[in-house]
Each structure stands twice: as structure tokens, then as C-alpha cells.
Amino acid sequence: MTTPQTPEDQLPVGLAAAEPLDPTDSSQQSEQPENESVGTVIIAGLANLAIAVAKLVAGLFSGSAAMVSESAHSLADTITEVFLFVALRRGVRPADEEHPFGYGKESFVWAFIAAVFTFVGGAGFSIYHGIETIVHGEEMGAFLWSYVVLAVSFAAEGTSFLKARRQVTGASRRWGITPSRFLRLTPDTTVKAVYFEDSAALIGLVLAGAGLALTELTGNTAWDGIASIAIGLLLFVVAAILARTNASLLVGRAVPRRMHNQIAADLASIPVVDAVPTLLTMQLGPGDVLVAAKVDFRDSVSGGEIEAASDDAERRLRARFPAIRYVFLDPTRGTAGRNHVDGGVDI
Incomplete structure (x- = not known):
């Protein structure tokens, strides 16, 4: 007798799990x-x-x-x-x-x-x-x-x-x-x-x-x-x-400073986020960008709320910048209001 699979058992792994959350249809863009x-x-x-x-x-x-x-x-x-x-x-x-x-x-x-x-x-x-x-x-x-x-x-x-x-x-x-x-x-x-x-x-x-x-x-x-x-x-x-x-x-060049600051602002604007102390970006190709950030989530939120907030962050960023392909957020301690701004390339 086989055990029915739960939704968690059917979640993708590997590259399939890394596919970006697409808020609309940014492929044509x-x-x-x-x-x-x-x-x-x-x-x-x-x-x-x-x-x-x-x-x-x-x-x-x-x-x-x-x-x-x-x-x-x-x-x-x-x-x-x-x-x-x-x-x-x-x-x-x-x-x-x-x-x-x-x-x-x-x-x-x-x-x-x-x-x-x-x-x-x-x-x-x-x-x-x-x-x-x-x-x-x-x-x-x-x-x-x-x-x-x-x-x-x-x-x-x-x-x-x-x-x-x-x-x-x-x-x-x-x-x-x-x-x-x-x-x-x-x-x-x-x-x-x-x-x-x-x-x-x-x-x-x-x-x-x-x-x-x-x-x-x-x-x-x-x-x-x-x-x-x-x-x-x-x-x-x-x-x-x-x-x-x-x-x-x-x-491995970073994105332009204007884009970096906008990404930092979008992440910091999520209700359960206190600060974004570290924000790293890299241009993976002419139309692909990687975003990695250390994010200080509020101590009172649960793991499920952090997961939901991370998905929300990815949707926000990709809605504003369709070139963003990967978003990796690392929960970490920080100081409220202290965000990593003025990073990236300023030419």
C-alpha cells in the first residue's frame, strides 16, 4: 500500500526549485x-x-x-x-x-x-x-x-x-x-x-x-x-x-547604483523586515541579474512568515526589474533602519 504524497512531498528541488516567481509574464519584456x-x-x-x-x-x-x-x-x-x-x-x-x-x-x-x-x-x-x-x-x-x-x-x-x-x-x-x-x-x-x-x-x-x-x-x-x-x-x-x-x-560586475538602491528600498519596505545590512548583486548575463542579501527580519515573526515575506520580496523585485533571475535572502541580525545603500556601480 502506497502512502499518499503530501503537497510538501511534491515541491520541486534543484534547478526547478530555483525558478523565479513570476508575478506576471515578464518573458516578453x-x-x-x-x-x-x-x-x-x-x-x-x-x-x-x-x-x-x-x-x-x-x-x-x-x-x-x-x-x-x-x-x-x-x-x-x-x-x-x-x-x-x-x-x-x-x-x-x-x-x-x-x-x-x-x-x-x-x-x-x-x-x-x-x-x-x-x-x-x-x-x-x-x-x-x-x-x-x-x-x-x-x-x-x-x-x-x-x-x-x-x-x-x-x-x-x-x-x-x-x-x-x-x-x-x-x-x-x-x-x-x-x-x-x-x-x-x-x-x-x-x-x-x-x-x-x-x-x-x-x-x-x-x-x-x-x-x-x-x-x-x-x-x-x-x-x-x-x-x-x-x-x-x-x-x-x-x-x-x-x-x-x-x-x-x-x-562579476554589480548592477548600477540606482538599481542597487531601489532593490534595497524594496526589500526594506516589506513589513516584517527591519533592515537590509548587506546587499550583493551580480550581472550574470546581458539580461540576468543575481541578488543576494542578508536581511534582518523581526524577531517576533515565525518561520512561515519569513518564507512568505521572501516570496513577496522576489515578486516585488521581479515586477520592478524583470532582469532579476535569482533572489537569495539570508536571515541575519542587524540594526533597524541600517540598510546597505549606495552600493553597485556608479559610472
């Missing part, structure tokens, strides 16, 4: 930015591939070092977009027993590789080719095709940049912050990479055009080499910014 980032990366990748071929042909016909460097720049950007696409795809895989917090940080790994490739493949080649041109000179051909390709490339890169800027502007408006501050704080390194790379591409096209124009006016090919070096230095700066951001996220 969390998927929209991801889908938007995928579209931004695909548009940027296709534009860069077409531009790289056009620049290479124009560079070979004109003999311009800056145009060849711009071709390497666009090719590096194309391969970078491939890395970023891989980052988006692999970073959203669900958690398993081997990776209980999911694969979100893999997005940062691939984005870091993309930044390194931009440095090696784009910046290194452009600087080297520019120095070669200054030292040894070069045979210049027809300039017209280079100017045409630069103009078409500017239009294509501008289209990709506008797509990235719209995403950044929309996201910053939702957060109530400026676009520049959003770019500093966002864990979505894919849209940040596209935005910075497209910005660098537009500036690089202007530099290449200036180098060609000065070379044509003066007959001195050193100007073309200088433009190539300037493009390389520009790529170096972009690669350094992106690499630094991804390294910080890989180490």
Missing part, C-alpha cells in the same frame, strides 16, 4: 531587447561585409593605404559581428546542473574575443600599413572610385549606426537616463559594440577621405599613410573600451 540586439548585429554585419569588399577593390585600384586599411577595418567589424551574434545565441542557453546560473557570461566571453580581434585584425593592420606607406611610399591610381566607395560606405554605415542609436535611445529612455550613461552602464555589450564600431567606422571614413584628398592635392602619399595610422589608433581606442567593459562583466 526580457526577450524584446535580445531580439532587437540580434537585428542590430545582423544589419551591421551585412553592411560591413559589403563595404569591406567595395573598399578593398577601390583600394587596389587607387593604391590607397587608407582605403586598404578601411577595408581591413570593415572586415574586422564583419568578423566582430559574427562573434557578437555567437555571443547572443550561446548566452541565452538555459541553466543546467553543470551551469546552474546559466550561460549568460558566455556572451561576455565572445564579446571580449570580438574586442581583441578588432585590436589585432583592424588596429594592428592599419597602423602597420600606414607606417609602410610613409616609409616606402606607394603608387597612387585613380581617386574617383575611392571617393565613390567612401560615399556609399558612409551611407551604409550611417544606416547601421542609426539602427544602433535608436536602440540605445529607446533603452536609455526606458531607464530614464542619458544615452551616454546608458552606454557606460549597459551589460548588453553587443549593442554597445555595434554603436562604438559604427561610430568609429564613420569617423574612419572621414579620415580616409581626408587622407586621399590631401594626397591628391599635395602629391605626397605620406598623408594617406597618416590617415591609415589614425584609423588604426581609432580602432585601438574602441577595442580597449570594449575589452575593459567585457573584462569587468566577466569578473
Whole structure:
């Protein structure tokens, strides 16, 4: 004769028990930015591939070092977009027993590789080719095709940049912050990479055009080499910014200070909570956040009330911030009213 299972016997364990309490249906809210980032990366990748071929042909016909460097720049950007696409795809895989917090940080790994490739493949080649041109000179051909390709490339890169800027502007408006501050704080390194790379591409096209124009006016090919070096230095700066951001996220960066303080306030506002002496957060991926806190519950409440309050806390936090994936609360002693505020990242 089998013993009937009680509701407690049927409660989930392991990863199933760690599933967040969903107050509404936040899945659509969390998927929209991801889908938007995928579209931004695909548009940027296709534009860069077409531009790289056009620049290479124009560079070979004109003999311009800056145009060849711009071709390497666009090719590096194309391969970078491939890395970023891989980052988006692999970073959203669900958690398993081997990776209980999911694969979100893999997005940062691939984005870091993309930044390194931009440095090696784009910046290194452009600087080297520019120095070669200054030292040894070069045979210049027809300039017209280079100017045409630069103009078409500017239009294509501008289209990709506008797509990235719209995403950044929309996201910053939702957060109530400026676009520049959003770019500093966002864990979505894919849209940040596209935005910075497209910005660098537009500036690089202007530099290449200036180098060609000065070379044509003066007959001195050193100007073309200088433009190539300037493009390389520009790529170096972009690669350094992106690499630094991804390294910080890989180490385990906290959420922005404004979000940290709001989480602390939400936890402290629960009736049976006296204080939140310690609040720790970590960005697990572009769209996943872990929250761990030591919470001082009132001494008079029962264990059941603490459990109910913990569930209420998770619902509150996820209702305000759908990116919060895990909430771990540790009952501990504290001093009433003394909460851990002004933590997190303040950039």
C-alpha cells in the first residue's frame, strides 16, 4: 500500500526549485531587447561585409593605404559581428546542473574575443600599413572610385549606426537616463559594440577621405599613410573600451547604483523586515541579474512568515526589474533602519 504524497512531498528541488516567481509574464519584456540586439548585429554585419569588399577593390585600384586599411577595418567589424551574434545565441542557453546560473557570461566571453580581434585584425593592420606607406611610399591610381566607395560606405554605415542609436535611445529612455550613461552602464555589450564600431567606422571614413584628398592635392602619399595610422589608433581606442567593459562583466560586475538602491528600498519596505545590512548583486548575463542579501527580519515573526515575506520580496523585485533571475535572502541580525545603500556601480 502506497502512502499518499503530501503537497510538501511534491515541491520541486534543484534547478526547478530555483525558478523565479513570476508575478506576471515578464518573458516578453526580457526577450524584446535580445531580439532587437540580434537585428542590430545582423544589419551591421551585412553592411560591413559589403563595404569591406567595395573598399578593398577601390583600394587596389587607387593604391590607397587608407582605403586598404578601411577595408581591413570593415572586415574586422564583419568578423566582430559574427562573434557578437555567437555571443547572443550561446548566452541565452538555459541553466543546467553543470551551469546552474546559466550561460549568460558566455556572451561576455565572445564579446571580449570580438574586442581583441578588432585590436589585432583592424588596429594592428592599419597602423602597420600606414607606417609602410610613409616609409616606402606607394603608387597612387585613380581617386574617383575611392571617393565613390567612401560615399556609399558612409551611407551604409550611417544606416547601421542609426539602427544602433535608436536602440540605445529607446533603452536609455526606458531607464530614464542619458544615452551616454546608458552606454557606460549597459551589460548588453553587443549593442554597445555595434554603436562604438559604427561610430568609429564613420569617423574612419572621414579620415580616409581626408587622407586621399590631401594626397591628391599635395602629391605626397605620406598623408594617406597618416590617415591609415589614425584609423588604426581609432580602432585601438574602441577595442580597449570594449575589452575593459567585457573584462569587468566577466569578473562579476554589480548592477548600477540606482538599481542597487531601489532593490534595497524594496526589500526594506516589506513589513516584517527591519533592515537590509548587506546587499550583493551580480550581472550574470546581458539580461540576468543575481541578488543576494542578508536581511534582518523581526524577531517576533515565525518561520512561515519569513518564507512568505521572501516570496513577496522576489515578486516585488521581479515586477520592478524583470532582469532579476535569482533572489537569495539570508536571515541575519542587524540594526533597524541600517540598510546597505549606495552600493553597485556608479559610472
